[in-house]
Amino acid sequence: LSPKFLHTNSTSHTWPFGAIAELIDNAYDPDVCAKQFWIDWTRIKGLDCLSFMDNGAGMNRARLHKMLSFGYSDKKAVRDHVPVGVYGNGFKSGSMRLGKDAIVFTKTRNSMSIGLLSQSYLEAIKAQQIMVPMLTFRRDGQNQVEDASLNAILTYSLFSTEKELFTELRAISAVGPTGTRIIIWNLRKTTSGETEFDFETDKYDIQIRANACEKTSESQATMPESRFSLRAYCSILYLKPRMQINIRGQRVKSQLISKSLAHIANDNYRPSFLTKRIRITFGFNTKRREHHGIMLYHKNRLIKAYERVSCQRKAERKGVGVIGVIECNFLQPTHNKQDFDDTDKYRKTMHNLSVKLEDYWNEIRYKRKKEDPKCTIPIEETMSCMVEEELDDQEEEQRSYPKPFKRQKRNSKSLQEENVSEGLETTSPNPPARQLKNTVFWQAHHSEPNSSPTQKLPLPLVNLTALSDILKRKKRKCSSNAETPTAEGIMSCTSLPTNAPLQWTDNYINSNFSSVIKREERNLKRVEGRENLISDEQKNNVESQIIERFEPYQEPFEEDEEEWHDTSESTFTETGYHATPEDIVESDCKQAVEAEVCNPQDELWSLQQQQNKLVEMMREAAEERDACRKQLEVLQDHCATLEDEKSQLLSRLEQLTEEKASLSTLGDQMKCELKKLKKEVDGGRRQDGTAREEERQKLRNLRLKVGHLLVSFIPALSLQKVDFNSEVIDSLLDQVLEEVSFVQLKAQ
Numbered sequence: 001l002s003p004k005f006l007h008t009n010s011t012s013h014t015w016p017f018g019a020i021a022e023l024i025d026n027a028y029d030p031d032v033c034a035k036q037f038w039i040d041w042t043r044i045k046g047l048d049c050l051s052f053m054d055n056g057a058g059m060n061r062a063r064l065h066k067m068l069s070f071g072y073s074d075k076k077a078v079r080d081h082v083p084v085g086v087y088g089n090g091f092k093s094g095s096m097r098l099g100k101d102a103i104v105f106t107k108t109r110n111s112m113s114i115g116l117l118s119q120s121y122l123e124a125i126k127a128q129q130i131m132v133p134m135l136t137f138r139r140d141g142q143n144q145v146e147d148a149s150l151n152a153i154l155t156y157s158l159f160s161t162e163k164e165l166f167t168e169l170r171a172i173s174a175v176g177p178t179g180t181r182i183i184i185w186n187l188r189k190t191t192s193g194e195t196e197f198d199f200e201t202d203k204y205d206i207q208i209r210a211n212a213c214e215k216t217s218e219s220q221a222t223m224p225e226s227r228f229s230l231r232a233y234c235s236i237l238y239l240k241p242r243m244q245i246n247i248r249g250q251r252v253k254s255q256l257i258s259k260s261l262a263h264i265a266n267d268n269y270r271p272s273f274l275t276k277r278i279r280i281t282f283g284f285n286t287k288r289r290e291h292h293g294i295m296l297y298h299k300n301r302l303i304k305a306y307e308r309v310s311c312q313r314k315a316e317r318k319g320v321g322v323i324g325v326i327e328c329n330f331l332q333p334t335h336n337k338q339d340f341d342d343t344d345k346y347r348k349t350m351h352n353l354s355v356k357l358e359d360y361w362n363e364i365r366y367k368r369k370k371e372d373p374k375c376t377i378p379i380e381e382t383m384s385c386m387v388e389e390e391l392d393d394q395e396e397e398q399r400s401y402p403k404p405f406k407r408q409k410r411n412s413k414s415l416q417e418e419n420v421s422e423g424l425e426t427t428s429p430n431p432p433a434r435q436l437k438n439t440v441f442w443q444a445h446h447s448e449p450n451s452s453p454t455q456k457l458p459l460p461l462v463n464l465t466a467l468s469d470i471l472k473r474k475k476r477k478c479s480s481n482a483e484t485p486t487a488e489g490i491m492s493c494t495s496l497p498t499n500a501p502l503q504w505t506d507n508y509i510n511s512n513f514s515s516v517i518k519r520e521e522r523n524l525k526r527v528e529g530r531e532n533l534i535s536d537e538q539k540n541n542v543e544s545q546i547i548e549r550f551e552p553y554q555e556p557f558e559e560d561e562e563e564w565h566d567t568s569e570s571t572f573t574e575t576g577y578h579a580t581p582e583d584i585v586e587s588d589c590k591q592a593v594e595a596e597v598c599n600p601q602d603e604l605w606s607l608q609q610q611q612n613k614l615v616e617m618m619r620e621a622a623e624e625r626d627a628c629r630k631q632l633e634v635l636q637d638h639c640a641t642l643e644d645e646k647s648q649l650l651s652r653l654e655q656l657t658e659e660k661a662s663l664s665t666l667g668d669q670m671k672c673e674l675k676k677l678k679k680e681v682d683g684g685r686r687q688d689g690t691a692r693e694e695e696r697q698k699l700r701n702l703r704l705k706v707g708h709l710l711v712s713f714i715p716a717l718s719l720q721k722v723d724f725n726s727e728v729i730d731s732l733l734d735q736v737l738e739e740v741s742f743v744q745l746k747a748q
Contacts, residue, residue: 026085059113
């Protein structure tokens with residue numbers, strides 16, 4: 001690949017935090033499975049640098065080579081931990097988006113490796129293809145000769161000596177036995193010459209400068225904080241965090257967005273291309289109502305934040321302040337993991353999310369209006385912070401929040417349709433076809449010549465299917481108990497005259513219907529007294545009469561009007577019953593009521609026993625629930641205390657590790673100074689010994705010359721026997737000088 005591809009590949013990240021998220025994902029994935037991740041800003045040799053470090057499994061030389069290569073990924077899920085990385089391109093695109101040069105230090109239990117991915121290096125050597133210098137140091141000492149890679153790293157990186165490289169490798173040991181450290185420099189700059197990151201506004205955060213954002217500084221106040229604050233973005237990056245993220249020495253507090261909303265409601269969405277329902281969580285943003293939309297996650301990783309659906313973009317301003325959370329593992333994210341592929345599945349999902357969000361909005365408004373009809377304040381302005389208890393995953397998959405507004409709307413719509421259909425039936429000039437599937441409409445078959453079609457009003461509805469089911473059930477019960485009501489108690493009606501005109505009004509029907517109900521209440525006692533006196537033969541006769549009475553109305557079919565008249569006339573004539581319309585209504589109501597009162601005392605007693613058992617079970621369950629709640633509160637308090645202690649211990653551990661690192665650095669410096677002093681002392685000693693040896697040699701030569709002079713004064717002196725290293729010549733010289741001086745004195 002050409003070196004220019006590094007820059008071309010990085011342009012897929014239009015937002016710098018998306019590039020940082022790629023580096024975080026590499027530490028989060030199960031092949032590394034880091035527990036902690038550190039992001040920091042530092043200056044090395046006067047250059048602004050971003051450093052990323054984790055305490056994961058680290059990489060050997062082969063894995064480091066694959067990470068620095070293009071298009072290679074062998075990440076696999078481990079239990080329920082699904083990897084985010086798919087394409088094997090995250091590190092290259094993310095690191096080169098942040099800066100021109102990056103160096104990787106990684107450490108495993110058996111080796112330490114260093115790799116350099118640098119555009120500056122490739123430009124300097126005028127490379128025609130991408131080259132990545134790499135070094136590996138093994139614990140067993142079987143290291144390869146890599147002088148070329150070592151020289152390239154020392155020449156074109158921020159570290160010019162091997163000692164500085166090992167110092168960075170030792171920094172990994174401060175956080176764990178294994179891990180990876182990445183340093184990126186030559187950060188991308190704005191047109192004003194500053195880096196696109198602001199490191200000064202907040203000393204515990206990394207922010208995007210206002211002139212580097214997509215919007216101006218005035219509109220930055222209205223956009224979500226996660227758009228320009230790395231700390232805010234990392235707090236919602238994962239739906240269920242598995243790794244602790246630290247930015248500039250301070251821990252990021254993960255925000256479980258599905259639990260930090262007010263009026264939380266769980267809904268379900270099952271696409272046509274899936275068999276499993278997808279859970280959607282809705283709620284109101286209690287911090288900033290203008291920050292609303294859908295939070296779309298994929299494999300626990302945030303892809304799109306505050307994505308407004310169609311109902312939130314309309315002029316009616318529906319769904320203001322409402323946030324939805326959904327995990328769309330069935331969609332395919334783009335390469336930069338900041339959007340989804342624009343497919344048919346994605347469009348259908350967004351449409352259904354809009355429908356679900358609008359339903360939630362209507363339900364909340366309906367509930368508020370029902371509680372306070374006089375309230376005129378917008379619903380989004382009355383939201384208060386009410387963090388509700390999160391349900392278990394199984395409960396959330398099975399349950400959905402109640403929707404009374406939607407149910408009422410559906411019922412009102414069905415009632416309107418029924419009213420329209422009834423109006424059409426009453427105003428039609430021709431008699432309608434016979435419809436006897438579930439309900440039979442009793443209508444007049446003849447009318448007077450002068451009567452208008454609008455005067456033919458229907459009588460009350462009689463549900464024959466329900467009556468048939470009740471009769472069958474009671475038949476089985478009575479046959480087992482050998483008890484059955486009499487024919488007089490069940491039914492005492494005669495057939496309708498076929499030639500009698502029917503002209504009834506609604507008032508007449510309602511008044512007679514209420515009177516029939518009152519009479520039936522009085523007859524119940526008489527029916528109970530005669531139940532034990534009925535024989536099996538009477539029971540069978542009654543049941544056959546009932547079945548014969550209702551048999552023409554069991555099967556739904558359509559026939560001509562004349563045929564229907566003939567059938568009804570023959571049926572009523574064969575049974576031999578003669579009744580008025582009032583008696584017909586009375587008999588139908590009596591059958592429905594008396595069929596339900598067979599042996600009422602036993603049923604009431606058994607129902608009472610069941611009710612008592614249920615009440616007792618409910619009471620015990622409530623006591624257990626209260627006890628569990630108390631235990632849960634105690635455990636939560638204990639967990640909070642332990643969490644505080646843990647955070648304090650972690651902070652103390654971090655301080656100790658920093659002190660340890662500083663002390664180790666100071667110790668290394670002291671060792672270096674001690675070595676220098678030893679070298680200086682050894683050099684001084686060597687110089688002193690050489691000077692002394694030279695002086696001794698000069699003294700010996702001088703004594704040798706003096707010895708030759710003394711031979712003229714002392715002929716018996718043998719120079720071969722004299723030790724010139726001793727002071728013998730010196731003493732002889734002193735004696736000769738004394739004699740010479742004495743002779744001179746005598747001569748004077």
